[in-house]
Amino acid sequence: xxxxxxxxxxxSPLPPGVLHGLCPACLLRQGAAADSAGGSSAPFVPPSLxxxxxxxxxxxxxxxxxxxxxxxxYKARQPALDRxxxxxxxxxxAEGKGFTERFTREARALxxxxxxxxxxxxxxGEAGGLHYLLMEFVDGANLRQLQRAGQLSPRxxxxxxxxxxxxxxxAHDEGVVHRDIKPENVLIDRKGxxxxxxxxxxxxxxxxxxxxxxxxxxxxxxxxxxxxxxQVEHPLDVDHRADIYSLGVVFxxxxxxxxxxxxxxxxxxxxxxxxxxVRLDEVVLRALEKEPEMRYQQASQVKSSVESLQGxxxxxxxxxxxxxxxxxHTPAVILALIWAAIxxxxxxDFLHHSHPSPVTGIAMLISAATLVGVGCFFLARRMARVQTxxxxxGFVFFLIFLVxxxxxxxxxxxxQRLSAERERRTATMQVVEVKTAxxxxxxxxxxPQGKIELVAxxxxxxxxxxxxxxxxxxxxxxKFENIxxxxxxxxxxxxxxxxxxxxxxxADASSPNWKFSPSAxxxxxxxxxxxxxxxxxxxxxxxxxxxxxSAAEVSAGVAMGPWTLVADTEPRGSNEVSTDCLGTTxxxxxxxxxxxxxxxxxxxxxxxxxxxxxxxxxxxxxGKTHEASGKRISSSGPMSQITDTFAGLTxxxxxxxxxxxxxxxxxxxxNVALEPAKANQ
Amino acid sequence: xxxTSQATSPGSEAPRDLFVTTRWTVIVAxxxxxxxxxxxxxxxxCRTYWYPLYAYVRRQGWNREDSEDLTQAFFAKxxxxxxxxxxxxxxxxxxxxxxxxxxxxxxNEWDKLRAQKRGGGQVLLPLDWQSADTLYSITPADxxxxxxxxxxxxxxxxxxxxxxxxxxxxxxxxxxxxxxxLKDFLMLEKNAISYExxxxxxxxxxxxARVTVHRLRKRYRELLRDEVAQTLLDGAQxxxxxxxxxxxxxx
Numbered sequence: 001x002x003x004x005x006x007x008x009x010x011x012s013p014l015p016p017g018v019l020h021g022l023c024p025a026c027l028l029r030q031g032a033a034a035d036s037a038g039g040s041s042a043p044f045v046p047p048s049l050x051x052x053x054x055x056x057x058x059x060x061x062x063x064x065x066x067x068x069x070x071x072x073x074y075k076a077r078q079p080a081l082d083r084x085x086x087x088x089x090x091x092x093x094a095e096g097k098g099f100t101e102r103f104t105r106e107a108r109a110l111x112x113x114x115x116x117x118x119x120x121x122x123x124x125g126e127a128g129g130l131h132y133l134l135m136e137f138v139d140g141a142n143l144r145q146l147q148r149a150g151q152l153s154p155r156x157x158x159x160x161x162x163x164x165x166x167x168x169x170x171a172h173d174e175g176v177v178h179r180d181i182k183p184e185n186v187l188i189d190r191k192g193x194x195x196x197x198x199x200x201x202x203x204x205x206x207x208x209x210x211x212x213x214x215x216x217x218x219x220x221x222x223x224x225x226x227x228x229x230x231q232v233e234h235p236l237d238v239d240h241r242a243d244i245y246s247l248g249v250v251f252x253x254x255x256x257x258x259x260x261x262x263x264x265x266x267x268x269x270x271x272x273x274x275x276x277x278v279r280l281d282e283v284v285l286r287a288l289e290k291e292p293e294m295r296y297q298q299a300s301q302v303k304s305s306v307e308s309l310q311g312x313x314x315x316x317x318x319x320x321x322x323x324x325x326x327x328x329h330t331p332a333v334i335l336a337l338i339w340a341a342i343x344x345x346x347x348x349d350f351l352h353h354s355h356p357s358p359v360t361g362i363a364m365l366i367s368a369a370t371l372v373g374v375g376c377f378f379l380a381r382r383m384a385r386v387q388t389x390x391x392x393x394g395f396v397f398f399l400i401f402l403v404x405x406x407x408x409x410x411x412x413x414x415x416q417r418l419s420a421e422r423e424r425r426t427a428t429m430q431v432v433e434v435k436t437a438x439x440x441x442x443x444x445x446x447x448p449q450g451k452i453e454l455v456a457x458x459x460x461x462x463x464x465x466x467x468x469x470x471x472x473x474x475x476x477x478x479k480f481e482n483i484x485x486x487x488x489x490x491x492x493x494x495x496x497x498x499x500x501x502x503x504x505x506x507a508d509a510s511s512p513n514w515k516f517s518p519s520a521x522x523x524x525x526x527x528x529x530x531x532x533x534x535x536x537x538x539x540x541x542x543x544x545x546x547x548x549x550s551a552a553e554v555s556a557g558v559a560m561g562p563w564t565l566v567a568d569t570e571p572r573g574s575n576e577v578s579t580d581c582l583g584t585t586x587x588x589x590x591x592x593x594x595x596x597x598x599x600x601x602x603x604x605x606x607x608x609x610x611x612x613x614x615x616x617x618x619x620x621x622x623g624k625t626h627e628a629s630g631k632r633i634s635s636s637g638p639m640s641q642i643t644d645t646f647a648g649l650t651x652x653x654x655x656x657x658x659x660x661x662x663x664x665x666x667x668x669x670x671n672v673a674l675e676p677a678k679a680n681q
Numbered sequence: 682x683x684x685t686s687q688a689t690s691p692g693s694e695a696p697r698d699l700f701v702t703t704r705w706t707v708i709v710a711x712x713x714x715x716x717x718x719x720x721x722x723x724x725x726x727c728r729t730y731w732y733p734l735y736a737y738v739r740r741q742g743w744n745r746e747d748s749e750d751l752t753q754a755f756f757a758k759x760x761x762x763x764x765x766x767x768x769x770x771x772x773x774x775x776x777x778x779x780x781x782x783x784x785x786x787x788x789n790e791w792d793k794l795r796a797q798k799r800g801g802g803q804v805l806l807p808l809d810w811q812s813a814d815t816l817y818s819i820t821p822a823d824x825x826x827x828x829x830x831x832x833x834x835x836x837x838x839x840x841x842x843x844x845x846x847x848x849x850x851x852x853x854x855x856x857x858x859x860x861x862x863l864k865d866f867l868m869l870e871k872n873a874i875s876y877e878x879x880x881x882x883x884x885x886x887x888x889x890a891r892v893t894v895h896r897l898r899k900r901y902r903e904l905l906r907d908e909v910a911q912t913l914l915d916g917a918q919x920x921x922x923x924x925x926x927x928x929x930x931x932x
């Protein structure tokens with residue numbers, strides 16, 4: 001018996017004495033690959049995770065996060081530094097003449113760029129015949145994804161563009177031109193910060209308009225739509241003003257959802273639902289000038305133009321029009337407010353009780369009548385210029401008023417039925433009211449099983465600060481500290497910390513999800529210390545609020561109980577599923593399961609919406625269900641990204657991949673004091 | 682028979698020329714009838730792919746002698762009486778057809794045949810049992826099911842044929858040394874090939890190395906597809922069959 005040998009590439013056993021020592025599995029894999037027409041135009045197949053892991057033993061390769069004709073990007077972890085990184089592999093097909101030299105020169109220039117809005121290059125080089133760039137990992141989404149998800153309004157565009165300008169101006173000052181500004185390269189991290197990726201990569205790759213037009217494997221790799229006219233002519237012989245043109249295209253697209261093609265209309269005429277200041281047109285059109293000399297000459301000029309418009313609070317005409325109309329319509333607005341003040345409390349009362357008091361009914365009638373009356377008044381005033389019609393109109397309005405009353409008589413019982421219906425629904429939605437204590441403190445909320453108590457609130461960071469209770473009185477239960485959570489707070493915002501105690505939750509309950517209203521930005525966790533020692537069962541959450549806020553509503557969502565199957569798929573290929581489940585429409589993307597070098601399976605699933613607790617399970621070929629041994633969920637914009645590892649299972653052993661979901665049970669702590677009560681200070 | 686018209690009509694059912702005359706189409710076209718071409722084709726296929734059958738029988742637990750007998754008897758029966766009734770369910774794959782036939786044979790006929798004297802009245806194929814036994818004994822087959830071992834052996838047999846053909850072509854062109862230098866690159870991802878190294882070892886420019894490797898890989902793929910096609914009815918199944926063979930190596 002000879003010693004059995006295995007292939008160093010794939011680990012398959014090597015048959016002795018045949019095939020000239022070649023590995024049959026590797027031969028078949030290569031044999032199955034598509035025949036390429038020519039040496040350099042073969043389609044790029046991203047190396048498998050196992051192959052990348054072999055070439056980069058110092059990294060933990062986690063997943064393939066992007067691929068194109070020019071390369072592939074992997075998410076990886078550097079265990080030594082305990083950080084995530086993005087590993088970009090340049091497709092060998094992209095390597096043309098003089099590539100190695102150009103790669104080294106340009107990558108060096110990129111690695112010198114250090115700006116908060118530019119994805120940093122940590123390292124670059126060649127390993128295992130692959131040219132690579134090791135870059136900062138950005139946890140977020142790119143503009144294209146946000147746009148597709150409907151997350152970009154002109155308002156967001158005005159927030160994002162100045163940040164792009166900062167990054168471009170910095171790079172241009174450093175002598176680096178991006179050359180490929182497009183929505184795919186503008187990333188927004190989870191804190192809303194812009195990060196521009198692939199600076200100067202176009203130059204490294206020698207990308208030109210022709211390459212971009214090339215169709216590889218039936219997929220158009222890209223379009224030259226974002227390229228400045230001079231760049232289309234001479235792709236690599238351009239200056240920083242080409243970036244300004246591309247920025248103009250991105251800006252136009254963010255505002256209108258369209259590309260500025262041919263003889264395009266100014267943005268303000270293409271924006272739906274919201275009117276843009278025409279002065280913004282000037283900014284966009286100047287960035288889009290065909291002649292570089294006519295454009296803005298510096299990215300910083302674009303920024304100051306945009307900001308000057310914002311500074312005047314003249315972002316949209318709609319808002320200005322509202323302001324102008326305000327004076328003209330003051331009486332109407334006041335009357336409407338009075339009416340709302342009377343009507344809405346009664347309406348709420350009416351909706352909350354299946355048997356509203358007669359007072360509520362009468363008040364609603366009166367207020368409804370007032371509404372009709374006020375409406376009549378203004379309609380009459382507008383038409384009163386024609387004196388002869390006034391009396392007739394008055395009579396018509398009186399008739400309308402009567403019809404309104406009659407309609408209410410019909411609507412009221414119907415609404416009552418609706419409200420009863422609503423109570424039944426409320427029970428199934430498991431919205432839990434917060435218990436109001438004798439002293440008016442709303443601090444403890446019951447879940448279907450277990451409860452959550454809002455124990456204390458403090459300024460952020462909390463170390464050494466005093467704590468108060470939800471209603472503002474001082475917290476006397478000890479001295480809390482929050483460790484591991486120190487973040488800077490932008491101007492115009494205040495940050496607070498909330499300590500919750502979570503009791504008696506079932507074992508299968510999810511960790512709580514937090515919501516804050518009014519919210520100014522981020523919310524993050526930490527670890528609470530009580531009297532200097534770890535506070536078990538307590539959770540601390542930090543959040544920011546607008547400076548003007550004195551109270552906030554804090555909501556906690558905990559999911560528990562049985563899971564509902566949302567969608568499932570076979571573990572072959574990538575699948576997108578759209579389905580209705582749990583009262584909403586789901587979009588679920590299953591990526592093809594990846595086998596790790598340890599023969600575990602990593603499954604990536606992206607799903608919408610995010611407001612549910614989700615998990616991925618697999619059913620093996622024998623019908624047995626397996627839960628993931630390692631789970632990771634991140635939300636970027638409207639999508640949840642789930643990356644789960646199933647140990648001891650290979651993709652071939654999996655029969656079904658399932659996405660399951662369950663509702664969060666939300667409890668609300670309304671009116672939590674963001675400042676301690678005055679008397680206590 | 683349905684397959685007859687499908688297989689022999691050039692055009693839609695046979696997108697590539699080579700499928701018009703693969704061995705398996707010739708056999709199926711004969712519909713079990715004993716045309717000389719069909720007999721020759723079947724003999725050729727059996728002579729090529731007998732080892733996977735032998736390995737399957739061995740893996741089922743038969744000893745060496747019984748496995749030889751059973752394989753030989755199976756061929757005798759298959760060659761004498763090509764029963765193609767199982768074909769419909771096997772989608773025109775010779776590999777699947779042979780295995781299904783063998784399973785049927787082992788389940789129903791072995792006891793009958795056991796009673797016969799070894800070799801008595803049978804058509805014998807000249808097979809190299811000694812090397813088969815050696816190969817079987819030294820092939821690591823831990824925990825492999827007989828079916829998987831069969832597929833693996835089949836793939837290796839098929840690849841052996843491809844590599845042999847490829848090498849023979851190179852030798853014929855006086856490029857034996859080049860083949861020996863470059864054969865390992867048939868197993869690598871294209872982007873993992875260091876052409877500088879190739880260029881240095883072949884003493885040519887990098888560009889020439891690129892072209893040479895590319896040609897060898899291209900020819901390898903053509904030959905592989907041709908060999909796979911020889912065992913199929915329908916050209917559209919080549920990719921499927923290659924995938925199935927590849928899966929035999931996943932553990």
